[in-house]
Amino acid sequence: xxxxxxxxxxxxxxxxSFLLLTFFLLTSSINTEQxxxxxxxxxxxxxxxxxxIRTRNVFNVIVNFNDEIIANDEIIPLNxxxxxxxxxxxxxxxxxxxxxxDTKLIENMGEYPVSKGVLSLKNDQSTSYNMYVQxxxxxxxxxxxxxxxxxVQYFGRIYDKLDxxxxxxxxxxxxxxISEAPPNTYGKTD
Amino acid sequence: xxRFKKEGxxxxxxxxxxxxxxxIFMxxxxFMVITNMRETNVKVKFSTPNASEIQKLEKKSxxxxxxxxxxxxxxxxxxxxxKVSVQLNDQTVKQENLTKDVRxxxxxxxxxxxxxxxxxxxxxxxADKDVQMRYINLIKSELRTNNALKINxxxxxxxxxNE
Numbered sequence: 204x205x206x207x208x209x210x211x212x213x214x215x216x217x218x219x220s221f222l223l224l225t226f227f228l229l230t231s232s233i234n235t236e237q238x239x240x241x242x243x244x245x246x247x248x249x250x251x252x253x254x255x256i257r258t259r260n261v262f263n264v265i266v267n268f269n270d271e272i273i274a275n276d277e278i279i280p281l282n283x284x285x286x287x288x289x290x291x292x293x294x295x296x297x298x299x300x301x302x303x304x305d306t307k308l309i310e311n312m313g314e315y316p317v318s319k320g321v322l323s324l325k326n327d328q329s330t331s332y333n334m335y336v337q338x339x340x341x342x343x344x345x346x347x348x349x350x351x352x353x354x355v356q357y358f359g360r361i362y363d364k365l366d367x368x369x370x371x372x373x374x375x376x377x378x379x380x381i382s383e384a385p386p387n388t389y390g391k392t393d
Numbered sequence: 394x395x396r397f398k399k400e401g402x403x404x405x406x407x408x409x410x411x412x413x414x415x416x417i418f419m420x421x422x423x424f425m426v427i428t429n430m431r432e433t434n435v436k437v438k439f440s441t442p443n444a445s446e447i448q449k450l451e452k453k454s455x456x457x458x459x460x461x462x463x464x465x466x467x468x469x470x471x472x473x474x475x476k477v478s479v480q481l482n483d484q485t486v487k488q489e490n491l492t493k494d495v496r497x498x499x500x501x502x503x504x505x506x507x508x509x510x511x512x513x514x515x516x517x518x519x520a521d522k523d524v525q526m527r528y529i530n531l532i533k534s535e536l537r538t539n540n541a542l543k544i545n546x547x548x549x550x551x552x553x554x555n556e
Contacts (some may be wrong), residue, residue: 216414224421227428236450236517238441238547243537326526332461333442333522335529336546340444347446386530 239339241381260302260319262291266338268329281337288345292320292377311372312357318377325384342381350377436469436485437462437478439521443551450545455513457502458547461528462521477528495535503541519547 264284265273272279274287294301302320309315322342326335347362350373354362362373439462450456460480464471469478469485478485481498503511516536520529536544 213411213414217410217417220414220417220421224417224424227421227424236453236456236545236547237447237550238450238517238545239444239446240448240450240515240543240545243533243542243544245542246538246540326530328525328527328530330526331522332520332524332526332529335526336442336444336522336548339546340446340548340551343446386526 239336239343241339244382257303259300260321262288262320262322263325264288264322264338264342265325266327266330266334268327270331270334272334272338281341284338284341285345285348288322288342289349291322292318292345292349294318294320307375309372309375311369312376315376317375321380321382323382323384326386328386330386339381343379346377346379350374353377433458433483435460435480436465436483437480437521438465439463439519439524441519441547441549442522444546444548445551447548447550450515450517452513455506455510456515456517456545457498458517458519459498459532460519461524461532462519472528472531477524479528479532491531492535495532496539499536499539499541513543514541515543515545516541517545517547 263273263275267273272281272284274284279287291301294304297304302318304316305319306314307317309317324338324342350362353376354360354365354369354373357373358365358369362370365373437460439460461477463476464478464485470487471478471485472488472491479491480486481494482501486494499516502514502516506514518529518532533544536542
């Protein structure tokens with residue numbers, strides 16, 4: 204007859220696993236990679252062609268070495284940039300100094316006057332990265348808000364809530380045209 | 394009356410803690426699965442800028458990260474004129490090797506993915522907010538010449554106050 208073996212004490216098991224749990228909680232990171240996605244223009248050996256872009260279709264944003272924002276030759280604070288860019292892209296009164304519109308046929312939406320406006324962004328070598336990202340962010344916000352507006356107008360929902368096909372249509376109606384000019388090299392170094 | 398007395402005398406039964414460890418283990422596995430260990434040790438100090446119009450990158454396996462910031466130790470390679478290091482993989486790059494290193498880095502990252510994923514490969518720039526744009530521009534032009542066009546400026550989340 205085998206003797207009854209004494210039961211192993213499992214009381215401390217919970218403590219051990221708690222220890223492991225805290226260890227993993229501390230060492231690991233729930234890494235949510237997030238940021239502002241951008242697409243660089245494809246490389247080209249020859250000089251960029253002088254595209255026929257009229258000055259009325261370009262919104263010049265320059266971030267200088269002092270982190271000041273110059274929008275169409277005028278220094279403006281960061282919080283005005285979104286509204287300026289929106290006003291430029293939207294051109295609600297069809298003003299002659301704001302971008303032209305090109306009426307295009309867009310699926311799901313019919314004919315829509317698409318703005319020909321281009322946001323041109325230029326930075327200095329001494330611009331801080333933070334300012335650059337803030338400016339990118341404000342320009343993106345301008346486009347996103349316009350997309351939301353058009354989306355609500357046509358589909359009754361904001362852009363994020365649409366399905367992919369409709370989002371594509373909105374993207375065509377309100378394109379995101381940011382062109383980046385090569386940076387200036389004047390300005391101080393640190 | 395006696396009946397009630399009997400019941401009141403009874404001791405409370407002890408709570409069985411045997412399944413406690415199982416529950417904790419379940420937690421443990423849950424956390425092990427949803428998190429990922431940091432696989433590169435970052436040799437630069439950086440705190441990313443904050444932005445509101447951000448998008449989440451979908452798959453972590455399709456992201457290659459470039460770190461730009463102040464070096465953590467004196468031994469790291471820096472780029473002139475400031476004290477800024479660029480880290481690819483596990484190393485900070487020397488100035489004279491920058492072009493070659495970036496090219497190799499991009500080639501290696503592309504090589505590691507299959508044909509379909511190569512198109513979706515995103516290069517995420519994790520840079521300190523105080524870094525001057527010259528370094529970012531340098532990296533961007535290298536990425537561009539090497540045909541790595543999908544980039545991402547890594548940022549934190551900023552909540553906007555509507556004015």
